[in-house]
Amino acid sequence: MSTLESAVTRFLAHEADLLDRQALEEWLALFDPDGLYWIPAAPGQTDPHGHVSLAYESHILRTLRVRRWRNAAALSLQQAPRTVRHLSNLLITETPEDETVRATASVLVAEYAREALQHYHSRTTWTLRPRDGRFSIALKRVDLINCDGALSDILVVL
Amino acid sequence: MSTLESAVTRFLAHEADLLDRQALEEWLALFDPDGLYWIPAAPGQTDPHGHVSLAYESHILRTLRVRRWRNAAALSLQQAPRTVRHLSNLLITETPEDETVRATASVLVAEYAREALQHYHSRTTWTLRPRDGRFSIALKRVDLINCDGALSDILVVL
Amino acid sequence: MSTLESAVTRFLAHEADLLDRQALEEWLALFDPDGLYWIPAAPGQTDPHGHVSLAYESHILRTLRVRRWRNAAALSLQQAPRTVRHLSNLLITETPEDETVRATASVLVAEYAREALQHYHSRTTWTLRPRDGRFSIALKRVDLINCDGALSDILVVL
Amino acid sequence: MRDPDLEELILPDRVHRRVYTDPHLFTLEMERVFRRAWLYVGHDSQIPEPGDYFATRLGSEPVLIVRQRDGGVRALANRCRHKGMQIAPDGARGRTSSFRCGYHGWLYGLDGALRAFPAAAGYKGAPVRAGHGDFGLDQGARVEAYRGFLFARLHKEGPSLAHWLGPLRSSLDNFVDRAPAGAVEVAGGVFRYRHKANWKFFVENTLDLLHPMVVHQSATRPAAALNAEHPDLSEADARAIAMLLPFEASYDFFEDMGQRGAPFGHGEVGNRLSMHSGYDLDKEYWASMVEAYGQDRAKEILAVSRSNSVLYPSIMFKAPVSLVRVVKPVAVDETVIETWHFRLKGAPDALLARNLHYSTLVNSCAGLVGPDDHEAYQRLQSGLAAQASDWVWLARHPGKEAPDAEGARAGPGSSDLVHRTMFAAWRDYMEAA
């Protein structure tokens, strides 16, 4: 495994660990200031403006999401969902022109809430920028296998 | 991780990516001309001829499978199943005598069709032949955890 | 990937393989004589004595578990459950003072019994001691996502 | 099927919990309400050309909605007349010149007539015949359009669509008039959102102006804080915040929005004032509206801001943000809500983008607003299973209603008048044996 692969693998395991431990404020800090968190609502969706998304969030909206998570009034979050996430099948491409790294992985987020397990399967793609020897996230794009299905609430960060 | 492990990991991630993206014709090209795709119907099945299999396919039959996938008349495929696959717990053994590499991994294929998720869990074993700096598949054997269970349709390539 | 990471990855894949192949006696031998197998019953549980656990087992109790597995009279095991386990998101920390390595991974154990699949998701942490060029297990701690849920039987070793 | 004791279930100021929890009543609803009411099925723009079709459900009944060669639309049975196979899977869509059943190849025309069947000689002496009649897919369902919106009704008899729409015709008009080109089209994708609760909770909730400030606090409080902390928000962020904050407007504001109930159970909230009435007006859009309608008429159109309009029982539409939410009952305690989005023809892309952004924030299953409503529905479902009380109260603002110019009855925004109106219609549908 190349140094880059190792570094990306470690970074993504770290991100997953933060999310599973619900260290959401630390997770926010992984992003570039203009970084985006995107869950398309259609397979292969290219346009976030001419088509709805399940989520399409700037720093401010991600912060809002995290604060809502911390808000005791949030009815749907009183269930205190937990996650364990599994990541594999990593493919990495470097795009030297803009000095970013594109990493795509299969991700399974297992969610437990209200006595029930939910499974979210996606191919997730991170556009990463090297920063201080680690990375920052320019774009995290989660392509859910059933993004256009009749889904019920996705309460957690994917 | 050894060079061999890295190379195999990358090759299997590539195969998985082709299957998830339904680039099935490209997937066909990964096999040796006399390569086999085998899903035994019994745990530890040794004999593909004296015992039924869930699938046991030569190049011609795999090609037939892929063309059927492309055939609009296929009733059961009008549901347009999608997959995301997860691979881990890779174990590799080299058998120098015939210059092949045996790789075994835990594979979870998540299938989405008709608004429902299905999970296929297997230990899958690839017998690989080094070819042009990559590999070709001599045998892909998928040992499903429930290969002898009362299964419903397996519509996708595992 | 560092040499340590590679070695741990291989060791954990080996342990998983033993468990999936139900080579349980070999699995017993992976532990230190005073090693522990622990499944807490509460998230973040710190105390195995002032709080119940789903399992908290010494060498003798693990051996009892394995012999019970081999005992034809065990009503609940007549279903002959099988597993495939998936491991990812590995994080490793070395604690040089006591010469152990702490490895945490996301683990999905898929269990098949009685025609049904069960999924056990955990963050599992191994405390490993280098031994003869490999490792021995001082503690295997399985933090199930739903450890405090209304679970049904967990028949297999996690 | 045995008749329910409707007079014990529906009282003037409350309804019995069984209307939400009894599986037998659900079956009856599918039979009576969802076969007798006009149900929204889609929009003209989804099937522009002859042979365009999609497979959907009218209540629990699978149908094919098909553009005819003469431009009309039919709702054919999606069920072969031979041995009964469902012809197209739910959700299928495309363009075709005929429907071929994939089991034995019976072939139907776009109009549903049986055109051909293989090895036809084998039916000599049997009643099987090509054409309409016993072996065609036309089941007598009615389809009518209003300004491009398609409605279907399984029951042959009943009021015309225009009559049935009644006072809310003007709200549909406003939906379309907001397009400089005077027409809308489906655009921007669809949300499909499943929850384990009776369909009526959603429908009633959309006209419930006492819940947003409570249920959606978890989004509005952080939104307000971020707004205060960041005086220099980007345009997109500022717009998002501006769409969230009205969910916690004052009780007086919601009261002033007003509401009205109409025949057949329809109703709506907001008129001049609504959660959308304070949005910034896009300059380019305004210019195109003025160009299309003249300044006065444009102003008049945009002054109407009916935030939530219900055509009972199947849709809630939001003219100010150009979307339609469609109710798909699955079981007594399971419902799918589809959200369809529309482009105002002649309006700039930015307007569509804003409306889609609204929906992403509010209607997505991973959004900041919808999940809390859904949690409420699901807790209503479990709460109403309790025997502690039998009643759901619709007692608010008794008698506070007055007829309006279009034949509806208007009341204060937080009234239960709209809910009483729904259940009066529900009872009517359920009674007609």
Place this chain on the structure above:
Amino acid sequence: MRDPDLEELILPDRVHRRVYTDPHLFTLEMERVFRRAWLYVGHDSQIPEPGDYFATRLGSEPVLIVRQRDGGVRALANRCRHKGMQIAPDGARGRTSSFRCGYHGWLYGLDGALRAFPAAAGYKGAPVRAGHGDFGLDQGARVEAYRGFLFARLHKEGPSLAHWLGPLRSSLDNFVDRAPAGAVEVAGGVFRYRHKANWKFFVENTLDLLHPMVVHQSATRPAAALNAEHPDLSEADARAIAMLLPFEASYDFFEDMGQRGAPFGHGEVGNRLSMHSGYDLDKEYWASMVEAYGQDRAKEILAVSRSNSVLYPSIMFKAPVSLVRVVKPVAVDETVIETWHFRLKGAPDALLARNLHYSTLVNSCAGLVGPDDHEAYQRLQSGLAAQASDWVWLARHPGKEAPDAEGARAGPGSSDLVHRTMFAAWRDYMEAA
């Protein structure tokens, strides 16, 4: 249990959709059809020795099929007479000298008699007794064998197996006669295939010769193309293609295959001609047949090619490829089909390999043929939930039937005669109160 209005459900040329969709009728079927008919349970070769047993279901009833010390077979209740525990899990099998209930250790003999129970003194004064009678597992079920095939019936009264098999005895004969040694044995594994549809769709489909060329096009078209593109296919590939192509034979071919219906709802398609009749004959096999039977008799045996034979309601068997498919109803809309394979004793391994290859291609849940049939069944289930029409037509080739030499009634291959025959028997079973 309330009786159905059978005369409204079963008409001469059609049946009501409720026979496939009504859970109450399913319960009645388990009670009446599946307790009164002989049900296939397995084959002698599965339990060769005394004490060999397996746990299975007769309809919904759990039973232990047990080889007795005298060579007979019993179908014991798989349910302890003490507090009722199921003794062996469904699917269990093995060899034993007794059955011990794992809850309190009651011990039953192979014949079902209660042999012993721990701490027996505690039952002094109670009716609990060793032996047969109220505390044994024998429930009066009948078991009979025909040429090694085991059938069981829960109902004490009824026709003998041989009488019940009727004209299809000769088809079972042909199944076994195809073995040079005159006997078959279970071999090559079992498929268990689950689908969400009523059990009758499968049974009827196996005698439906109007569907293969439509449903299985997705396999036959690529097969034909590959066949054309590759003149030099390997033997195995050529054999696979040759087994797939007949699914799209001509309508005339299928008509010529013929069919016949028999008493008790049995029926079959194919006789001299079938989807299997064109297969290459393995030389070694032919030689062994000639040696065993002489050339004329061998030819006679192999000339019979009844592709699908149904012993209503529980199995379809295919003598030409030596397999039996068993119907396991689970719920009104759920069925498991088991496919059991057989070795012809005295035949070369290559023949078994060919037949297993056929099954892997056609009957596997991951195969190229089965999933499309299953999709059809599932769409029949959803289609028949629709109210658009109540009828499933069995009207093909009315009156086109003639008695054959064995007491069956024969018709053209694509007739619904076999389906009408099934429903006549179904009605008989359901009526006998």
Place this chain on the structure above:
Amino acid sequence: MRDPDLEELILPDRVHRRVYTDPHLFTLEMERVFRRAWLYVGHDSQIPEPGDYFATRLGSEPVLIVRQRDGGVRALANRCRHKGMQIAPDGARGRTSSFRCGYHGWLYGLDGALRAFPAAAGYKGAPVRAGHGDFGLDQGARVEAYRGFLFARLHKEGPSLAHWLGPLRSSLDNFVDRAPAGAVEVAGGVFRYRHKANWKFFVENTLDLLHPMVVHQSATRPAAALNAEHPDLSEADARAIAMLLPFEASYDFFEDMGQRGAPFGHGEVGNRLSMHSGYDLDKEYWASMVEAYGQDRAKEILAVSRSNSVLYPSIMFKAPVSLVRVVKPVAVDETVIETWHFRLKGAPDALLARNLHYSTLVNSCAGLVGPDDHEAYQRLQSGLAAQASDWVWLARHPGKEAPDAEGARAGPGSSDLVHRTMFAAWRDYMEAA
């Protein structure tokens, strides 16, 4: 709801399988047994301070158990009186000064009175009123405590808790008297264990002394072998083995344990002798007991070893190891069992640790004992679906019973007397219309 034919279901020496399998009877049980009996809800120590509460179920009814300002406890309806939302999710707990419904903000006091509702003016002229009455959460449920254990009953009328506890009061006393400080508190976590079987199997099994040596062999045999192989076990391992071995004590031992049945269906096994009576006595604990009670009384307390005591229908408690197992019926074939653990105040930590170790070994869903019981329940559920026999026998030791000093009826350990007692009470509850 239609009444069952109780006299056909409950006979003196057996019960009909339908009492475990009929969904209609389950609904009636929830209605009659679980609303009329005192149900265990928890312990004083879970809600020490005013405003402490938790959300649980009484049968199928969601309730809030709330410590009042005056120290009392109420069981409020967990269901808003406005539109019916469940106020707190099942399992919620905490400390509060009021309950606010998250849908429209109605505010209830700790006593359940409606204190306030937003925009109250809108209810002018409507019956909605603050206070108790139609809009409060108090539903008349009774709550009483016995030595810190809290019981609730939904039905207003019925016996006092003390009367209802009857002879088993002394067993609860023993539970608490075992604490040197004369009080216990919840500690050490909770197990929640789900199985697909009727709730009564668990309850009856806990007083069934004929099953342990059979069902738990898979644990006791290896335990005995390891014990023999390892003469120098660690203290912890030796203790674990010592807790497992009694599961395979002799039939005589279990017979000698004895049992008794009491009014209202209660019962217990063990008294001086039990599976726990042979445990080593911790020295420090003994010293603290002597100090607290004096040697004679301490001995007396510890000599009582009632291993399993059932307060029908909702709990089984084990005074010797300080735990309570609570029955939560979910459906006719689904049950959750909660195991709650207790610290004996004034006793050393080692005693708690031992009792928790016992539970980890025996009651955990991943343990060495519980899964085999659960397998038995699940196979009872499937076995009793069979028609082979209708009866579950409770015939053991007929007539072998004698009144004891506390008004119970005592019999040999393996008798079905306790089970007959349960069903007599069950029938009483079910009959009272």
